[in-house]
Amino acid sequence: MQHDSRETRSLRRTVSGLPKDSGMRILIIEDEQKLAEILLRSLRGEGFTVDVTATAEDGFHWAVEDHYDLVILDLLLPDGSGTDLLRRLRQRQHKVPVLVLTARGDLETKVENFEAGADDYLTKPFALPELMVRVRALMRRGPAIKDTVLRLADLEVDRLSRQVRRAGKRVELSPKEYSLLEYLLLNAGRVLSRSMIIDRVWDQSFEGFTNIVDVYVRQLRRKIDEGFDPKLIRTVRGLGYSIDPEHTG
Numbered sequence: 001m002q003h004d005s006r007e008t009r010s011l012r013r014t015v016s017g018l019p020k021d022s023g024m025r026i027l028i029i030e031d032e033q034k035l036a037e038i039l040l041r042s043l044r045g046e047g048f049t050v051d052v053t054a055t056a057e058d059g060f061h062w063a064v065e066d067h068y069d070l071v072i073l074d075l076l077l078p079d080g081s082g083t084d085l086l087r088r089l090r091q092r093q094h095k096v097p098v099l100v101l102t103a104r105g106d107l108e109t110k111v112e113n114f115e116a117g118a119d120d121y122l123t124k125p126f127a128l129p130e131l132m133v134r135v136r137a138l139m140r141r142g143p144a145i146k147d148t149v150l151r152l153a154d155l156e157v158d159r160l161s162r163q164v165r166r167a168g169k170r171v172e173l174s175p176k177e178y179s180l181l182e183y184l185l186l187n188a189g190r191v192l193s194r195s196m197i198i199d200r201v202w203d204q205s206f207e208g209f210t211n212i213v214d215v216y217v218r219q220l221r222r223k224i225d226e227g228f229d230p231k232l233i234r235t236v237r238g239l240g241y242s243i244d245p246e247h248t249g
C-alpha cells in the first residue's frame, strides 16, 4: 500500500482550510469513499480540521505521529482490520479517543472492539446528527486524559490512581486532603482564599467554619512537607494559601 506523503497531506489541509477552525483535529480511517467524503464535509463544516485515509497502515502511522483529538475508525479496511489497528494503538499507550464506525452491529464485534480500546461505537447506516453529538462528547472527554500526573518539585500526584509521592515515597492522604492538594496544585503559584478552598473542596452547602481549611492544611503539611525540602505549602497572611516551591519559610 502506497504511503501518502506528508506534502500531499499538508496540501489537503491547506486547500480545505476553514474560516471557523476549532483547532480540534480528527482523523478518519475509512475506505468507503463516498462515506469518507460525507464525513469530511460535515466535520469540516463544524469547524474541525480533518484528515482522511483509506488504509489501516497510514491510519496507524498518522494516528501515532500526529496529534489528533479523535479518530473515526472503520473496521474492514483493504489492508487490515480496524480492530488490530486499535489494539496496536492502545499497546503503545496511545490514548486518543476512538469512535468505531462499522456495518457490523453484532454484540460480539462491539464487545471485541470496546475491549480493544474503543471509546464509542456507531453502526452504519447512521444519522449524521447522531455522529456529531458523539464526536462532540468524545472530544470533551479527550483533553482531560492528557495531564494525568501533576508535578511540583519532587511532589507527584497521579490524578487517575490518586496516588501521591514525595521524593519517590508514597504518601497516604484522606479524600479531602487529596482534593485540597489537587486544587492547590492545579493553581500552583496562585493564592487561594479559605472560602475559595471551601467552595471547591467541600461542597457549596458547607456551613462550617473556614478554619476547617487551616486544620486540613496543617494535616496536609505534616504529610507532604514535614521532613522534606523545599517546603511547598505557603501561608499568605490574611489571604489564604498557595503551593509553590519558591518560598523560603
Ligand code: CA
Binding pocket: 030, 031, 032, 074, 075, 076, 077
Ligand atoms: Ca470498509
